[in-house]
Amino acid sequence: MSSRNTYLSEEEREKALCLYKAIQHAQTRFENGLTDAELLVSEIRDIILSNSGVSVDYISIVDIDTLSNKPVLDADSVLALAVKVGQTRLIDNCFLGSTREIFN
Secondary structure, three states: OOHHHHHOOHHHHHHHHHHHHHHHHHHHHHHOOOOEHHHHHHHHHHHHHOOOOEEEEEEEEEEOOOOOEOOEOOOOEEEEEEEEEOOEEEEEEEEOOOOOOOOO
């Protein structure tokens, strides 16, 4: 749980769960064979924006090594996102396929 969550009201904390739901959705879709990054970003955006008072700063799927955008998901894909809930900016990321640690 981020220290930024202390800036959220109880209602905003509930809305902030959309980040977790979006990440879980992304991981499940990747595990089930989705490779279209644009489609996945669209689905994630829909999950997040289904909450009033929540806005997206960015949703990116990037390469684990280069951080360049990836149009096709693979084992080296990282989901990175920043979302505003009320006035608080929350950031999160996850590996979609790789089990490597980001910092070796």
